Amino acid sequence: MSPGLGLGLRRWSPADAGAVLAAFADPQMARQAAEPVATLSAARRWLAARAEQWDAGSSYAFAVVDGADAVLGNVAVGAVDPRHRTGWVSYWTGAAARGRGVASGGCRAVAAWAFEDAGLFRLELGHRVNNRPAPPGQEPEPVRRPGGRGQDGLPRLPRSGPGRGTCHS
Template sequence: MRERVDASAGLQLRSWQVGDASAVLAAFADPLMRGQSHEPVDSARAAERWITARGDQWAAGSGYSFAVVDGGGRVLGQVCVGPVDLRHGTGWVSYWTTAPARGRGTASRACRAVARWAFDDAGLFRLELGHRTNNPASCGVARAAGFAVEGRQRQKLEYDGVRYDVELHARLATDPEPASS
């Protein structure tokens, strides 16, 4: 399977590299990224472990994580399909962007590209993603990437002692390609 995908002019998905550790560390220092990793990414070593774990998931076929980079190779975020269920041809899409990349369509273009990759290269049929209902920006990313709303998962996530509902979206390999933004 390809580990490099063109997302659109000036935007590319590629496998994570050890040299991305400083960008990963900076991304996780952003308060909006709090809770986006199972373990704190608060040191260069932790960032390297985070990158290594992405490679391990790829090798095991349990998840496919891409660095989202601009034409100069600067890390703008991540898009991932995982966990993957090959038996049923399904995967869960997640994404994040660095502060400078937010609000520019980076995440939606990356999600469109990873969906096409997942359907064409990874052989998946159904992709799902979810976001807290109090996160309209993430909902906009999902919709722009062609993920239809399927429902609400009540109080699914807990952050700092507060429970949040999650809106579930899905995209099928047979769905029409979303319009580019």
């Protein structure tokens, strides 16, 4: 799966433990984890939890990688509710990848995957109030809802394609 900008999405693998540890070494990231990710074994547990959630169908996390397969960040669709076909988008980027379109590109790609491959109907994206905002000119693009409203009166959700932004519900 390719979000553009020479980026790709792939499932996390146990071999990514070093990249996860490096990402969570950043103070901005350290406070975001449910448990500290300060050792290689903690990074392995973080990866194992992502795999367990994927297998259970409750959350689908992807590594955002560059053309050399170096991990730049994470995008995920979690809190998946199969009955209502909804999910919650989350993301993070490593310090060196910030401001390069990694998060917005990854979110666009995971949204396309969620709608087209996972069969979801609605995605929600939240922001923590203690996160620093994106620098001017690097904010996420607004949602574009092509085609107006469906027969049920709800806005049609974006599908993949150029120029489509992250979905904020």
